[in-house]
Amino acid sequence: MSQLPKPDAGQLRARYPDVFDRPASARLAMPAMILGAFAIFVFGLVDLEFSPARLFSGMHQLGWITLMMIPPDPGSSLPIYLSALGETLSIALLGTTIAAVFALPVSLLAARNIIPSKLMRFPVRRFLDSIRGVDTLIWALVWINVVGLGPFAGVLAIAVSDFGAFGKLFSEAIEAADKKQVEGIRASGGSVLHEIRFGLMPQVLPVIAGQVLYFFESNTRSATIIGIVGAGGIGLQLAEQIRVLEWQKVSFLILMILVAVAAIDWISGKLRFAIIGRRAVAQF
Amino acid sequence: MATAVSILPGPQLAALNDAYRRAVARKRLRMTLAAAVFFAALVVAAIGAEVNLRTFFTYFGNFVSYFDRIFTLESGARVWTDIGEWFWGWHKWLKMLGETILISYVGTLAGAVLAFGLNFLAAENTSPAPWLRFVVRRLLEFARTVPGIVFALIFVIAFGLGPMGGVLAIAIHSTGALGKLFSEIVENADMKPVEGVRSTGASWLSCMRFAVLPQVTAGYASYALLRFEINVREASVMGFVGAGGIGQELVVAIRKFYYSDVSAILVMIIVTVFVIDIATGWLRGRLFGKDARA
Structure with a gap:
């Protein structure tokens, strides 16, 4: 079996410039968008009064409620x-x-x-x-x-x-x-x-x-x-x-x-x- | 240019006509039967829902005059003659509207992230194990079928009054809805790239990351934006059960008969929903081309 020739990086780079050297704006657009979306998300969490303590105690409460739900029972109604x-x-x-x-x-x-x-x-x-x-x-x-x-x-x-x-x-x-x-x-x-x-x-x-x-x-x-x-x-x-x-x-x-x-x-x-x-x- | 229309001989034509009439008669009979069953169901439903046409006609005037009243200021003038008086609470209402949008944003994003984590497990072609797929699918189904506001009612008791319950309710409901849509996109994805990546000895996670994900992200984002639109509407009523947002103001205004406030808040909600619809439509068009807007 013959070894494949190693591609010439310089030649490839010259042939496909938009794959190798994407402009900074194109490379940064996606991370910037994700960062922006995440920033609004965090702002929302703060503004809507989320706190780990509240989340934790609520989860505790929710677990307790779920336990109380079992078994489902209509009573006499x-x-x-x-x-x-x-x-x-x-x-x-x-x-x-x-x-x-x-x-x-x-x-x-x-x-x-x-x-x-x-x-x-x-x-x-x-x-x-x-x-x-x-x-x-x-x-x-x-x-x-x-x-x-x-x-x-x-x-x-x-x-x-x-x-x-x-x-x-x-x-x-x-x-x-x-x-x-x-x-x-x-x-x-x-x-x-x-x-x-x-x-x-x-x-x-x-x-x-x-x-x-x-x-x-x-x-x-x-x-x-x-x-x-x-x-x-x-x-x-x-x-x-x-x-x-x-x-x-x-x-x-x-x-x-x-x-x-x-x-x-x-x-x-x-x-x-x-x-x-x-x-x-x-x-x- | 004259063309002769050939007419079949009498006996042959009669047979064909007969067959046609019989087919039509059968179809008509079926239609009539279906209509009869439907009307019977309607009558039963009308009795069940306590439909009372007399009440309806006596009070229909109320419906019209209700709209007359919500567009009248306390001074008796029409609301649009004094915009400042009509939107007297705009500062507070805008803040609540902002909260509503924020609730739906945070809820949608959290739901989308959860759905993203679960959907590969729920899709037929990428799920690592059948039992896992079954469990995840039932979970998503549950989250999607129980209405968001029922979750909100329960969460308000668990987490206390305030927007937190609303956000979590919307997040769970969105997880269910988006999880299903996302997994359908994955099921439509081309599996050849997955085989290619697997043949290099990649793990399941790498297969998902490098073979499936590039095919599906556009669809995901499009559905998530659509969901955001729906969730803005949903968040506008979360306040009815004490889970934050503009609904709280609205329910107080309706129950206490602050007529012009009702119309002012409704107008603000409708305008917001319009703007969000148009903005997400535009964004979808920009991101994924025209056909993604349907």
């Missing part, structure tokens, strides 16, 4: 918890449906291929963006002021905050639709409404259905927490049990939530594949 879980699922289903029904017509107004005028689309889009900028929990608080405590406020909160998200996602789905079908309908003398109904909807409905199902999944999670501010469902029970330090019930409730979310994920995954095949759904 299992029926209450089950009906609260049902309430949570109802909130998610109703909220998602209402949001989808109202978002569909509005999303048409925000889609470029339906409303070509930017002047008309802009306010609709900003309106949807503002709704999305406000968290579901905030909407829940607002609705509680309007319709009172209870699951109904939760339904409306989820409906409103999803309305913003759906409006955006639907209009993107509509913009991504093929316009040949629409042109075909127009060529055969259809009106604008015909174009939407027969040219556009068959293309976008499966996509929309997939997104709605995906949101139903994620809303099951949101619906578990809006109870914390008093908008019904299992979150109400959870927050109450945490406040009175009934840790065994807390861990049981958390387990219930995990199982319910996993079940919903599984079901809606099956449904999604049945509707749109193995096409990926845009994740939000």
Whole structure:
């Protein structure tokens, strides 16, 4: 076997100057960025009153709480918890449906291929963006002021905050639709409404259905927490049990939530594949 | 130019038409059944969620007038006629907003670092042992499924009131979410470089460092920035349970009916979320080109 010739370093250096002699700015950019990110991190730790002593005593406390959680035990309130879980699922289903029904017509107004005028689309889009900028929990608080405590406020909160998200996602789905079908309908003398109904909807409905199902999944999670501010469902029970330090019930409730979310994920995954095949759904 | 359209002979056409009608009828029946099941579920849900249309219609006026009231100053004038009065507490609120952003920044970074440490163990193609992968995956799943605010509720009891609980809650939730996304990126990575590095006798750690890491860092950073956006929203409500940030001010304003304060704080939150969205979008575009912005 012959020995490979030793490469000539000088020649290589001359041939690939940007590999061997990178300018200082390029070499320093990455470390500088990491250093900057780390500096903000440390500033944050100090500003947010982190201290090793607090962290340590908190960890101690947390370990103790975890021990208290075992074994999970609902006590005598299992029926209450089950009906609260049902309430949570109802909130998610109703909220998602209402949001989808109202978002569909509005999303048409925000889609470029339906409303070509930017002047008309802009306010609709900003309106949807503002709704999305406000968290579901905030909407829940607002609705509680309007319709009172209870699951109904939760339904409306989820409906409103999803309305913003759906409006955006639907209009993107509509913009991504093929316009040949629409042109075909127009060529055969259809009106604008015909174009939407027969040219556009068959293309976008499966996509929309997939997104709605995906949101139903994620809303099951949101619906578990809006109870914390008093908008019904299992979150109400959870927050109450945490406040009175009934840790065994807390861990049981958390387990219930995990199982319910996993079940919903599984079901809606099956449904999604049945509707749109193995096409990926845009994740939000 | 005239083209003749050939029409099939009668009997053949009738058979085809028949088959078509049967197929359509079957599809319609299936659709109707699915719709019926769906509506039944909706009705059951409506009963379960105590939906009361009468309350809704009686109080819907309240919803509209609520927005009317939050945009009215105590003097009765519209808020935008006197910006100074509307944002009277801007100094305090800006400070709380800064705290909110800081909470989400520290939480996201800590979560991203933890997720970074765990994701190679969770990915199918790089995990050193199946049992380890199973354990890490279940841990990540747990951290991701339990809502951040539930963690915050528990942490506030363990660590005391204040932003610390919020940061830790966001960090844990982000670890779960990012850990999954990161490990998916790793699973999509090209394994040939790993084989190359392994063939030189490198350890598992060196394989990760020199073969996998260069392929995945861009994706990691992109997801971490997205998570930061989401976490800013999340941190804005952490104050509801006493875990720091602007949420504390907001919940007080809403519960005590300080109407114009509610709108002022909401406007500040929305503007902040916009600015952060645009800034991270720009940053992602700068760092990873246009396609990373989706």
